[in-house]
Amino acid sequence: MSGPNTEYDPVEVTPLQTAEVEAARDAALAAIAAASDLEQLKQVRLDHAGDRSPLALANREIGALPPQARKEAGQRVGKARDAVAQALAARLEVLEAEHEERMLVEETVDVTLPTDRALRGARHPITTMSEKLADVFVAMGWEVAEGPWVEAEWLNFDALNMGADHPARTMQDTFWLEPADAALVLRTHTSPVQARTMLTREPPIYVVCPGRVYRTDEVDATHSPVFHQIEGLVVDEGITMAHLKGTLDHMTAALFGEGISTRFRPSYFPFTEPSAEMDMVCFVCRGTGALSGGGGTEGERCRTCRGEGWIELGGCGVVNPRVLTACGIDPERYTGFAFGFGIDRMLMFRHGVEDLRDVFEGDVRFAQPFGTEI
Known part of the structure; x- marks a missing residue:
């Protein structure tokens, strides 16, 4: 009786190749760093971390690999997605702080100014x-x-x-x-x-x-x-x-x-x-x-x-x-x-x-x- 077949087809699905995964990660990190306000960061999140982003689509292709190749591909994609998620969280914290500082400057009310803030009444x-x-x-x-x-x-x-x-x-x-x-x-x-x-x-x-x-x-x-x-x-x-x-x-x-x-x-x-x-x-x-x-x-x-x-x-x-x-x-x-x-x-x-x-x-x-x- 012959033993188990440990050989497998080494061909990878294109989106899971190392170069493709790294390119998608680098594009996402660059877009995150370039986001200048919360609205732009929201769009970056959809483009690079959403359900239709390149890394999300690559993750879906893992199932097309032979069993012996799935672990390595999964680790590769997972690390790239974690890097994108961490970059998003860090950039969000920075942009929220900038937004609050800008609001404090733009919406400042000098409560020390003397003014009659009570409107005078009038007969209806x-x-x-x-x-x-x-x-x-x-x-x-x-x-x-x-x-x-x-x-x-x-x-x-x-x-x-x-x-x-x-x-x-x-x-x-x-x-x-x-x-x-x-x-x-x-x-x-x-x-x-x-x-x-x-x-x-x-x-x-x-x-x-x-x-x-x-x-x-x-x-x-x-x-x-x-x-x-x-x-x-x-x-x-x-x-x-x-x-x-x-x-x-x-x-x-x-x-x-x-x-x-x-x-x-x-x-x-x-x-x-x-x-x-x-x-x-x-x-x-x-x-x-x-x-x-x-x-x-x-x-x-x-x-x-x-x-x-x-x-x-x-x-x-x-x-x-x-x-x-x-x-x-x-x-x-x-x-x-x-x-x-x-x-x-x-x-x-x-x-x-x-x-x-x-x-x-x-x-x-x-x-x-x-x-x-x-």
Whole structure:
């Protein structure tokens, strides 16, 4: 019987030859030494120590050798890979130290410099806008009325002629408070203040009602679940739409200057009849729909009103007799009008605020440019 065959084919796979392994190692060491920052070193690691690097591919070829040759080839490749790994670790330590030193120099803050680092506060523009609006009506002899944010369902809906099937009552528009049988909501408009006023006062009534309201809107550049409205209510003998028109014309002229008037477009609201959407003449282009002079190129479309010449403010109308009756006022003797619009929206188009979120984020840098007056 013949003995075991100790002879083997001495031919090596090319990547495992000594010269090839040493060349791959030397190329890796040179690239590591040339890396000048952490980002370059990261790329060198991928190129020379990653799964597709020459040494990694050579290591995979060891299995193609005869058993007697694998040990020597494995040692040769292993030493080369260890040398590359050690060089990477050493270079990484050096580059990280250099990076930290550079950050200390570039990002140094001299805390000894005397400076007023506390930003000065400012009154919020919503507050000053609300007060300015209220002042217009107080100057006409009106009163400012207020009410709670948590409101009874009857005052928020029923007293205002909004039936049980009105869509505004659903969770899509209203924040309902628990327990459900408490019939309490976060008020969806400031109109409940009007109802409370009519229930507690005898006509004549002339009140303006600014305040915060809540609806289940998503937060974006033009919507928020918390915003601000101002509403006006007049109840007296002989009140007509003409009185409403004159009041709104005076308000817009007081806020935006002489010559700014309003117009009515037919609409529908449960608590007024007849009802209208109110627009005012654009205070930038003065109703032309185009810019001129210092505001832009002659004939360019006005950006404030988008070339319409008018800016929508809100809704208005003659108080519905059903609302007067629900609040204990004789509709045969008294009539009235009501109107309402968003304070936040007026602030946005008056001062070029493009994102409503800026109004509510509480950043003092937003409020500072407005100062103490608008």
